[in-house]
Amino acid sequence: MTLAKSLTRVALATAFLLLIPLVAMQFTKEVNWTLSDFIVAGVMLFGAGLTFVLIARMGDNTMYRLGAGLGVAAGLLLVWANLAVGLVGSEDNPANLLYVAVLAVALVGAFVARFRPLGMSNAMFAASLTYVVVTVIALFIWKPTGAAAEPQVHMVNVVGANAVFAALWAVSGLLFRRAAATGTHSNRQLA
Structure with missing residues (x-):
């Protein structure tokens, strides 16, 4: 499939997914998206599709x-959840900004690996480890004060949700490791 066809499919899938909240807004007041919500969601969905x-x-x-x-998908969900509700406490907790490090590790690792399967595997494992470290720092070392402090953070929920996110990165690493074992070659062109 050509790159142009793939991008057309990504654009159509993005438009279809954005129709869901648009239609829901017509039937319920529970869904109340603004224009900026649609723009941010569209950029995130199209960006994730393009990246894939x-x-x-x-x-x-x-x-x-x-x-x-x-x-x-792990990167998209990380950004989406962080913007929507926050991964530690609320979305207003400044500790949530630390999760940018996970994306940075994954992206830099992928470029350093030149998208070869074994290197991609290592980058995804490093992102998973970074995710765990950031969560530990955010939960046990960072003590927000003032309006950002959440007195009733349910530790089990936060740790459980963050463990699932870290596992997504690790499973991605395992899949890339398996691709390396089967002899995937990564010298294909982008266009």
Whole structure:
């Protein structure tokens, strides 16, 4: 499939997903998105789709594509959850900004690995480890004060949700490791 066709599919999928809250707004007052909500969601969804298309084109087997898909999904969910409700406490807790480090580790690792499967595996494992470290720092070392302090943070919920996010990065690493074992070559062109 050509890059133009892939981008058209990503754009159509993004538009379809944005129709869901638009239609829901017509039937319930519970869904109340503003124009900026639609713009942010559209940029995030299209950006994630574009990222997946570009990375998936670098590999030549299903494990590589699954690893890319899960890694991109983990990044999208991390950003979405952090913007919506926050990963530690509320979205106003400044400790949530530390999770940018997870995305940075994954992106820098992918570029350093030149998108080769074994290097991508290491980058995803490093992102998973970074996720755990950031969560520990956010929960046990960072003590927000004032309006950002949440007196009733349910520790089990926060740790459980963050463990799932860290696991997504780790499973992506395992999929890339499996792709490396099957001999995926990463010398394909983007266009």
